[in-house]
Ligand SMILES: O=c1[nH]c(=O)c2ncn([C@@H]3O[C@H](COP(=O)(O)OP(=O)(O)OP(=O)(O)O)[C@@H](O)[C@H]3O)c2[nH]1
């Protein structure tokens with residue numbers, strides 16, 4: 001499991017945003033991908049089987065499409081119904097909100113009397129009681145279902161005056177009940193915290209289960225050495241909803257509640273008949289990052305991919321901005337270097353496909369030189385000096401045979417690396433011919449055309465070049481590779 005992969009978080013709707021908000025504050029290095037199942041909320045009145053099924057669907061999407069390293073169920077009802085089942089079936093760690101909230105409440109209570117407000121589903125499951133009693137069997141627990149609170153928050157009425165009156169009314173019994181600690185046992189409820197606080201009084205400790213869950217996430221990351229070592233900017237977090245794409249209530253609440261400077265990346269997931277979740281654009285267009293700083297190569301690769309019908313959005317490396325680390329090409333083979341390029345970029349873009357090319361010219365009479373040193377044979381990417389060095393070294397030598405090699409390495413989320421090689425044989429001329437192409441192109445004569453690469457059009461070069469052949473080879477294995485996983 002790659003520790004730089006994102007953490008998935010799921011909820012029935014906007015409630016989990018209270019957990020995300022705390023997580024964004026306390027875990028600056030992690031990237032979060034959130035799903036709010038707004039199309040099927042509220043979960044409170046649903047059957048256990050339904051909640052388990054929905055929770056699995058979201059978990060499956062996040063695991064297969066987003067390669068999450070950990071799942072947080074930021075919903076009390078879903079935790080009560082599905083946590084144990086998910087923990088058994090999934091291979092990644094799964095964390096719920098109930099145990100951390102129960103533990104914090106047990107630590108906070110002095111008079112051993114704890115109140116809980118939650119959805120009916122959570123209250124009926126008795127999940128909090130069970131947990132609380134694990135830490136102290138004699139603690140008195142008073143639970144109250146508050147399904148209306150969820151609806152008020154989801155309808156973006158959590159700051160309304162009328163909502164305040166409802167909260168004051170509903171929570172009045174707790175004042176008389178002698179509790180000293182109240183668990184907000186639904187992740188929607190922290191949005192109502194000011195009203196809840198007013199209703200129960202200052203002396204009562206409010207436990208926000210979601211906030212307590214952050215400690216559990218931290219502990220788990222530490223224990224499994226899964227802390228991301230890249231500082232993810234939380235503006236990269238993605239928020240999915242399952243309701244209609246033109247319903248922007250979620251975005252309004254999320255923008256207001258999370259108060260982030262950049263516009264939130266809110267996307268829509270379609271629920272397909274069999275319960276699978278799909279993001280249509282993401283399905284048709286996975287991103288392919290070309291891990292190369294060589295613009296000539298990028299242009300060639302884009303043109304060839306287009307030619308052979310590989311329909312992916314190609315992202316050049318330089319569009320990733322400052323986050324791209326330096327890649328030291330100290331391998332002894334083209335494959336080693338190409339792998340290094342691909343893996344370095346995969347670390348900063350774990351959810352994308354990455355294609356790297358390492359290539360070079362190998363001259364028979366020079367024992368394969370310049371080979372992996374092609375880019376820096378005489379001077380670093382100094383084509384003029386590199387060409388001169390080749391011509392000088394071959395002066396008086398009649399054997400002019402040479403070969404270009406391109407080794408491509410493709411990596412992708414949860415995929416083994418795919419390697420494809422292309423080679424083209426030719427002759428080194430005694431002077432430069434032609435102006436097209438780059439690198440050693442003016443010295444590399446292709447017998448079939450009796451022209452150097454630099455005298456061929458881009459299209460002609462791509463038909464026979466090492467890079468063109470390597471990409472054709474890659475294309476052959478691509479459909480199978482895209483289907484498979486590690
Ligand atoms: O005349 C050429 N026609 C080609 O078609 C070609 N392909 C590779 N080369 C040479 O080999 C080096 C690769 O080195 P290389 O794989 O490290 O690439 P690079 O450093 O240029 O870019 P990057 O992909 O590493 O960012 C390049 O710089 C060139 O000198 C070529 N020369």
Ligand SMILES: [Mg+2]
Nearest residue numbers: 293294329375
């Ligand atoms: Mg290079």
